[in-house]
Amino acid sequence: MPEGHSVHRIARQFGRNFVGRAVAASSPQGRFAEGAAVIDGRTATAVRAVGKQMFLEFDDDLTLRVHLGLYGAWDFAGEILVDPTIASANGRMGQTNQRGTDLADDDPILDDAGENSLTSIGAPRRTRVHVRMSEQTTGLADDGDVWPPPVVGQVRLRLLTESTAADLRGPTACELQTPDEVAATIAKLGPDPLVDDVTEGEERFTTVVRRKPTSIGLLLMDQSVVSGIGNVYRAELLFRARQNPHTPGRDVPEETVRELWRDWVRLLAIGVETGQMMTMDDLEPAAYRRAMASRDDRHWVYHRAGLPCRICGTEIVVEEVATRKLYWCPNCQR
Structure with missing residues (x-):
């Protein structure tokens, strides 16, 4: 289960790449079709994390609450604008946490899988990201310049701007809440x-x-x-x-x-x-x-x-x- 640090990093990723933008929403899997239809085309206005839960706010006082639980994960693809307050967070976030870091630009630290997804500590930058997951997991397909990327596997919710995609898989909770419901959820934490x-x-x-x-x-x-x-x-x-x-x-x-x-x-x-x-x-x-x-x-x-x-x-x-x-x-x- 992703712990608090991962969810805060995910929220910051959404803050840089979705807040202030119109968002297309769909539920390829179909399990969140009604909710996706409600927020489709709306503008994301704010995002915050509290513990293991993320709250993505849209206009008209609608909030998407996501609790990843044991198996949930977000897959990001497209042009990622990195939050300057954290290391680069491209790729999968949640069930599979980010790995690796840099002590210097020319001296990366790789993990056992040869991955290094934390190469942008400090300055923000734009980078084209195509996520290719291991054989044990599924992610957004690497199909060259195809946009939006094809859906792979059971995606509960896809959020899409003109240049960035986020696919949600296997969450414990994915629901729309009113401000009062958000307040009640947070009050229990x-x-x-x-x-x-x-x-x-x-x-x-x-x-x-x-x-x-x-x-x-x-x-x-x-x-x-x-x-x-x-x-x-x-x-x-x-x-x-x-x-x-x-x-x-x-x-x-x-x-x-x-x-x-x-x-x-x-x-x-x-x-x-x-x-x-x-x-x-x-x-x-x-x-x-x-x-x-x-x-x-x-x-x-x-x-x-x-x-x-x-x-x-x-x-x-x-x-x-x-x-x-x-x-x-x-x-x-x-």
Whole structure:
């Protein structure tokens, strides 16, 4: 499931390429045909992300709410105007996150698949993008100068400007909402460091966690408690705090709860900037390059079941908790 940093990056991509433009909307799959017909031809006026949900606003107070869920993804194609505040976000965003980064223009970092989609940190630019996905996924077809690109696979919603296409596949939620419905949806969500006042968010998060008998490992994944944290960030945040994931929230020391929030503020900012869930600090340049190129070198405990803890050497364990995998070190996180 894409975590908060990916959704914020997607929203910024829409902000640069769709907001202020008339948008053609269709539902090639047919499951969102009525909604697509309503927004077809309207102008996108604003976009925002809150946690794992994106809200794309159109004229006449209509908002498209998208929650990608476990399997959702956006595929972008066409002429992409890159947001200068983040690395280039062309290609697929969501289920398959962006990978790679640059330390210098002539020295790219590639991941294990040889991909490098984060080559424009800093200055905005226009680039022609044809997305060709691996054999395991489907994306917008690479058909030379054919425009719009042919639809491939089960596309719930296609949004199209004169030069940019975005195809939505497999979301948990794709619906139109009124302003009141948007407000009600957001009211149910916990604080998001990129949306809410950080200090107020810390107080709200701390107050909720400290009164809950639910384990801190489950609370961090509860979007009504805090927005945007998923399986990867949950495991890494708890390890960085040396916190046992099974401790009831009300028994976690207040300063630890506050530090979890502050660490989330830091890690989310890094994730939005780089497109990576980078959770290891103060790496030397060579180690940083390895980490950005491979998830195996990027995390403390996530996806490292059976491997020795990077700190104490104890075997990292994995448990099934509420249908999700929880990775942690039973020694460092006693």
